[in-house]
Amino acid sequence: MTHLKADLHVHTWYSDGSQTPAEAVQWAAEAHLGALAITDHDCMLGIPEAQACCDAAGILLAHGCEVSAYEGDVKLHTLAYNCDMNLFQPFMQTLKDNSVKRTEAILAKLDKIGVHIPVEEPMAERHSQEQPIHGMHIARAGVKRGYAPDPYAFFGRYLNYGCPGYVTDFRPSPEETVQAVHDARGFSVVAHPGRIDMTDAELYDLLVRLKALGLEGLEVHYSTHTPEQTAKYEAMAAKLGLICTGGSDTHLRGRSRSVGKPDFWVEDELAAKLGIL
Numbered sequence: 606m607t608h609l610k611a612d613l614h615v616h617t618w619y620s621d622g623s624q625t626p627a628e629a630v631q632w633a634a635e636a637h638l639g640a641l642a643i644t645d646h647d648c649m650l651g652i653p654e655a656q657a658c659c660d661a662a663g664i665l666l667a668h669g670c671e672v673s674a675y676e677g678d679v680k681l682h683t684l685a686y687n688c689d690m691n692l693f694q695p696f697m698q699t700l701k702d703n704s705v706k707r708t709e710a711i712l713a714k715l716d717k718i719g720v721h722i723p724v725e726e727p728m729a730e731r732h733s734q735e736q737p738i739h740g741m742h743i744a745r746a747g748v749k750r751g752y753a754p755d756p757y758a759f760f761g762r763y764l765n766y767g768c769p770g771y772v773t774d775f776r777p778s779p780e781e782t783v784q785a786v787h788d789a790r791g792f793s794v795v796a797h798p799g800r801i802d803m804t805d806a807e808l809y810d811l812l813v814r815l816k817a818l819g820l821e822g823l824e825v826h827y828s829t830h831t832p833e834q835t836a837k838y839e840a841m842a843a844k845l846g847l848i849c850t851g852g853s854d855t856h857l858r859g860r861s862r863s864v865g866k867p868d869f870w871v872e873d874e875l876a877a878k879l880g881i882l
Contacts, residue, residue: 611640611871612864613667613879614684614796614824614852618732620645620671621826622739622855623857626655629864632855635694636865640881642852643669644684647700647737658700668881673794674782675773676811678766679802681795684824684850685780687729687880688791691847696777696785703775713723715763715770722746740764787819792878794822794850798841805841812845822876826851826869828862848875 615629616622633641641664643655649670659666667685726746727738744756753759763770765796786793823842851869855862876882
Protein backbone atom coordinates (compact mmCIF):
# COMPACT_ATOMS: atom_id res chain seq x y z
CA MET A 606 0.00 0.00 0.00
CA THR A 607 2.99 2.32 0.47
CA HIS A 608 3.03 5.23 -1.99
CA LEU A 609 -0.48 4.89 -3.38
CA LYS A 610 -1.19 8.03 -5.40
CA ALA A 611 -4.42 9.63 -4.19
CA ASP A 612 -6.77 12.60 -4.25
CA LEU A 613 -8.73 12.79 -1.01
CA HIS A 614 -10.91 15.84 -1.74
CA VAL A 615 -13.24 15.77 -4.77
CA HIS A 616 -16.80 17.08 -5.20
CA THR A 617 -19.65 15.99 -7.46
CA TRP A 618 -23.07 17.28 -8.48
CA TYR A 619 -24.40 15.98 -5.16
CA SER A 620 -23.11 19.22 -3.61
CA ASP A 621 -21.61 22.17 -5.48
CA GLY A 622 -19.66 20.30 -8.15
CA SER A 623 -20.77 19.88 -11.74
CA GLN A 624 -19.35 16.43 -12.49
CA THR A 625 -21.03 13.11 -11.85
CA PRO A 626 -19.37 10.60 -9.51
CA ALA A 627 -18.61 8.50 -12.59
CA GLU A 628 -16.82 11.44 -14.24
CA ALA A 629 -14.79 12.06 -11.08
CA VAL A 630 -13.66 8.44 -11.10
CA GLN A 631 -12.85 8.64 -14.82
CA TRP A 632 -10.61 11.65 -14.22
CA ALA A 633 -9.00 9.81 -11.29
CA ALA A 634 -8.21 6.92 -13.63
CA GLU A 635 -6.78 9.33 -16.22
CA ALA A 636 -4.54 10.76 -13.49
CA HIS A 637 -3.39 7.21 -12.64
CA LEU A 638 -4.66 7.42 -9.07
CA GLY A 639 -4.77 4.37 -6.86
CA ALA A 640 -7.15 5.95 -4.35
CA LEU A 641 -9.87 8.59 -4.40
CA ALA A 642 -12.21 10.20 -1.88
CA ILE A 643 -15.55 11.73 -2.81
CA THR A 644 -16.16 14.51 -0.28
CA ASP A 645 -19.37 16.32 -1.13
CA HIS A 646 -20.55 19.02 1.24
CA ASP A 647 -22.66 17.68 4.08
CA CYS A 648 -23.73 14.46 2.31
CA MET A 649 -22.46 11.16 0.92
CA LEU A 650 -25.04 10.54 -1.80
CA GLY A 651 -22.42 10.13 -4.52
CA ILE A 652 -20.66 7.25 -2.78
CA PRO A 653 -22.64 4.28 -4.23
CA GLU A 654 -22.10 5.35 -7.86
CA ALA A 655 -18.47 6.24 -7.20
CA GLN A 656 -17.87 2.90 -5.46
CA ALA A 657 -19.18 0.92 -8.40
CA CYS A 658 -17.03 2.91 -10.82
CA CYS A 659 -13.94 2.65 -8.61
CA ASP A 660 -14.40 -1.11 -8.33
CA ALA A 661 -14.51 -1.36 -12.12
CA ALA A 662 -11.45 0.89 -12.51
CA GLY A 663 -9.38 -0.76 -9.79
CA ILE A 664 -9.30 2.39 -7.66
CA LEU A 665 -9.74 2.31 -3.89
CA LEU A 666 -12.50 4.64 -2.68
CA ALA A 667 -12.47 6.38 0.68
CA HIS A 668 -15.97 7.32 1.83
CA GLY A 669 -16.06 10.93 2.95
CA CYS A 670 -17.79 14.29 3.08
CA GLU A 671 -16.81 17.89 3.73
CA VAL A 672 -18.72 19.48 6.59
CA SER A 673 -19.20 23.23 6.23
CA ALA A 674 -18.26 24.24 9.76
CA TYR A 675 -17.82 27.84 10.92
CA GLU A 676 -15.91 29.49 13.76
CA GLY A 677 -17.98 32.67 14.00
CA ASP A 678 -17.68 34.19 10.52
CA VAL A 679 -14.61 32.11 9.68
CA LYS A 680 -15.13 29.15 7.38
CA LEU A 681 -13.35 26.09 8.72
CA HIS A 682 -14.36 23.12 6.61
CA THR A 683 -13.77 19.68 8.06
CA LEU A 684 -13.31 16.50 6.05
CA ALA A 685 -14.91 13.41 7.58
CA TYR A 686 -13.81 9.96 6.41
CA ASN A 687 -14.66 6.36 7.18
CA CYS A 688 -17.52 7.10 9.59
CA ASP A 689 -19.90 4.45 10.88
CA MET A 690 -22.96 5.65 9.01
CA ASN A 691 -25.42 4.33 11.59
CA LEU A 692 -23.73 6.62 14.09
CA PHE A 693 -23.08 9.56 11.73
CA GLN A 694 -26.49 9.69 10.05
CA PRO A 695 -28.24 11.76 12.77
CA PHE A 696 -25.59 14.48 12.39
CA MET A 697 -25.95 14.41 8.61
CA GLN A 698 -29.72 14.67 8.89
CA THR A 699 -29.26 17.75 11.05
CA LEU A 700 -26.99 19.24 8.36
CA LYS A 701 -29.68 18.66 5.75
CA ASP A 702 -32.50 20.06 7.91
CA ASN A 703 -30.44 23.11 8.79
CA SER A 704 -29.61 23.74 5.14
CA VAL A 705 -33.31 24.43 4.55
CA LYS A 706 -33.47 26.84 7.49
CA ARG A 707 -30.31 28.61 6.33
CA THR A 708 -31.64 28.90 2.78
CA GLU A 709 -34.88 30.42 4.03
CA ALA A 710 -32.87 32.93 6.09
CA ILE A 711 -30.72 33.85 3.08
CA LEU A 712 -33.71 34.27 0.78
CA ALA A 713 -35.50 36.43 3.36
CA LYS A 714 -32.49 38.78 3.50
CA LEU A 715 -32.24 38.89 -0.29
CA ASP A 716 -35.96 39.57 -0.62
CA LYS A 717 -35.50 42.76 1.42
CA ILE A 718 -33.16 44.17 -1.23
CA GLY A 719 -35.38 43.20 -4.15
CA VAL A 720 -33.76 39.87 -5.04
CA HIS A 721 -36.77 37.57 -5.14
CA ILE A 722 -36.09 33.82 -5.29
CA PRO A 723 -38.75 31.37 -4.07
CA VAL A 724 -37.26 28.57 -1.96
CA GLU A 725 -38.61 26.00 -4.38
CA GLU A 726 -36.19 27.21 -7.06
CA PRO A 727 -32.91 26.46 -5.20
CA MET A 728 -34.43 23.17 -4.10
CA ALA A 729 -35.10 22.32 -7.76
CA GLU A 730 -31.43 22.96 -8.60
CA ARG A 731 -30.36 19.95 -6.54
CA HIS A 732 -29.52 16.73 -8.34
CA SER A 733 -31.35 14.78 -5.64
CA GLN A 734 -34.12 15.73 -3.23
CA GLU A 735 -32.11 13.94 -0.56
CA GLN A 736 -29.17 16.35 -0.66
CA PRO A 737 -28.82 19.50 1.43
CA ILE A 738 -29.38 22.89 -0.20
CA HIS A 739 -26.03 24.52 -0.96
CA GLY A 740 -25.31 28.17 -1.67
CA MET A 741 -24.49 27.11 -5.22
CA HIS A 742 -28.13 26.05 -5.68
CA ILE A 743 -29.26 29.52 -4.60
CA ALA A 744 -26.72 31.09 -6.96
CA ARG A 745 -27.84 29.00 -9.93
CA ALA A 746 -31.45 29.89 -9.24
CA GLY A 747 -30.46 33.57 -9.02
CA VAL A 748 -28.69 33.40 -12.37
CA LYS A 749 -31.80 31.98 -14.00
CA ARG A 750 -33.73 34.97 -12.67
CA GLY A 751 -31.17 37.35 -14.16
CA TYR A 752 -29.56 38.61 -10.95
CA ALA A 753 -26.02 37.72 -12.09
CA PRO A 754 -24.33 36.41 -15.24
CA ASP A 755 -22.98 33.28 -13.55
CA PRO A 756 -23.10 31.59 -10.11
CA TYR A 757 -19.68 32.90 -9.05
CA ALA A 758 -20.76 36.46 -9.78
CA PHE A 759 -23.92 35.85 -7.75
CA PHE A 760 -21.82 34.71 -4.80
CA GLY A 761 -19.69 37.82 -5.13
CA ARG A 762 -22.70 40.13 -5.16
CA TYR A 763 -24.99 38.47 -2.66
CA LEU A 764 -23.70 35.49 -0.66
CA ASN A 765 -20.06 36.00 0.35
CA TYR A 766 -18.92 37.59 3.60
CA GLY A 767 -20.15 41.18 3.86
CA CYS A 768 -22.80 40.69 1.16
CA PRO A 769 -26.55 41.21 1.70
CA GLY A 770 -27.39 37.50 1.81
CA TYR A 771 -24.48 36.35 3.95
CA VAL A 772 -25.69 33.91 6.62
CA THR A 773 -23.73 31.49 8.81
CA ASP A 774 -26.62 30.55 11.08
CA PHE A 775 -27.53 26.88 11.30
CA ARG A 776 -23.92 25.80 10.65
CA PRO A 777 -22.09 23.48 13.04
CA SER A 778 -19.00 24.66 14.84
CA PRO A 779 -15.66 22.95 14.19
CA GLU A 780 -15.89 21.46 17.69
CA GLU A 781 -19.34 20.00 17.05
CA THR A 782 -18.17 18.58 13.74
CA VAL A 783 -15.02 16.92 15.05
CA GLN A 784 -16.94 15.51 18.00
CA ALA A 785 -19.58 14.05 15.67
CA VAL A 786 -16.93 12.40 13.49
CA HIS A 787 -15.14 11.06 16.55
CA ASP A 788 -18.39 9.67 17.98
CA ALA A 789 -19.00 7.95 14.62
CA ARG A 790 -15.54 6.34 14.79
CA GLY A 791 -14.38 8.31 11.77
CA PHE A 792 -11.25 10.20 10.77
CA SER A 793 -11.50 14.01 10.81
CA VAL A 794 -9.23 16.41 8.92
CA VAL A 795 -9.24 20.22 8.82
CA ALA A 796 -9.44 21.15 5.12
CA HIS A 797 -7.30 23.68 3.19
CA PRO A 798 -5.72 25.58 6.11
CA GLY A 799 -4.30 28.12 3.67
CA ARG A 800 -7.85 29.33 2.99
CA ILE A 801 -8.77 29.76 6.66
CA ASP A 802 -8.99 33.43 7.62
CA MET A 803 -6.95 33.16 10.82
CA THR A 804 -3.44 34.02 11.86
CA ASP A 805 -1.08 31.09 12.22
CA ALA A 806 -1.28 31.42 16.01
CA GLU A 807 -5.09 31.42 15.98
CA LEU A 808 -5.18 28.40 13.69
CA TYR A 809 -2.68 26.53 15.83
CA ASP A 810 -4.69 27.20 19.00
CA LEU A 811 -7.87 25.99 17.30
CA LEU A 812 -6.17 22.83 16.07
CA VAL A 813 -5.01 22.14 19.64
CA ARG A 814 -8.60 22.43 20.86
CA LEU A 815 -9.90 20.23 18.04
CA LYS A 816 -7.25 17.57 18.57
CA ALA A 817 -8.46 17.19 22.15
CA LEU A 818 -11.89 16.31 20.68
CA GLY A 819 -10.54 13.78 18.21
CA LEU A 820 -9.11 15.70 15.24
CA GLU A 821 -6.48 13.53 13.55
CA GLY A 822 -5.45 15.20 10.29
CA LEU A 823 -4.61 18.39 8.41
CA GLU A 824 -4.94 18.85 4.64
CA VAL A 825 -1.37 19.98 4.08
CA HIS A 826 -1.09 19.18 0.35
CA TYR A 827 -3.75 21.24 -1.42
CA SER A 828 -4.28 22.58 -4.92
CA THR A 829 -3.81 26.27 -4.10
CA HIS A 830 -1.20 26.01 -1.33
CA THR A 831 2.14 27.53 -2.21
CA PRO A 832 5.30 25.51 -1.50
CA GLU A 833 5.89 27.79 1.49
CA GLN A 834 2.40 27.12 2.85
CA THR A 835 2.79 23.39 2.34
CA ALA A 836 6.03 23.40 4.31
CA LYS A 837 4.49 25.54 7.06
CA TYR A 838 1.44 23.33 7.51
CA GLU A 839 3.53 20.18 7.32
CA ALA A 840 5.60 21.49 10.23
CA MET A 841 2.44 22.48 12.11
CA ALA A 842 0.96 19.01 11.61
CA ALA A 843 4.17 17.35 12.79
CA LYS A 844 4.27 19.51 15.92
CA LEU A 845 0.66 18.62 16.73
CA GLY A 846 0.94 14.95 15.81
CA LEU A 847 -1.62 15.25 13.01
CA ILE A 848 -1.59 13.12 9.85
CA CYS A 849 -0.96 15.03 6.61
CA THR A 850 -3.51 14.54 3.84
CA GLY A 851 -3.84 15.93 0.33
CA GLY A 852 -6.54 16.77 -2.17
CA SER A 853 -7.42 18.87 -5.18
CA ASP A 854 -10.88 20.12 -4.10
CA THR A 855 -12.01 19.70 -7.71
CA HIS A 856 -15.56 20.86 -8.45
CA LEU A 857 -15.59 20.85 -12.25
CA ARG A 858 -13.24 20.15 -15.09
CA GLY A 859 -11.40 22.94 -16.84
CA ARG A 860 -10.86 25.31 -13.90
CA SER A 861 -7.76 25.77 -11.76
CA ARG A 862 -8.19 22.55 -9.76
CA SER A 863 -7.96 19.13 -11.34
CA VAL A 864 -8.29 15.61 -9.94
CA GLY A 865 -4.92 14.23 -8.92
CA LYS A 866 -3.21 17.57 -8.30
CA PRO A 867 -1.21 18.21 -6.24
CA ASP A 868 0.69 14.94 -6.24
CA PHE A 869 -0.01 13.08 -3.00
CA TRP A 870 0.64 9.54 -1.85
CA VAL A 871 -1.15 7.53 0.82
CA GLU A 872 0.83 5.22 3.06
CA ASP A 873 -0.34 2.52 5.43
CA GLU A 874 -1.24 4.60 8.51
CA LEU A 875 -3.42 6.98 6.52
CA ALA A 876 -4.89 4.16 4.41
CA ALA A 877 -6.05 2.46 7.60
CA LYS A 878 -7.64 5.68 8.85
CA LEU A 879 -9.44 6.08 5.51
CA GLY A 880 -10.74 2.51 5.64
CA ILE A 881 -9.04 1.46 2.39
CA LEU A 882 -6.20 -0.69 3.77
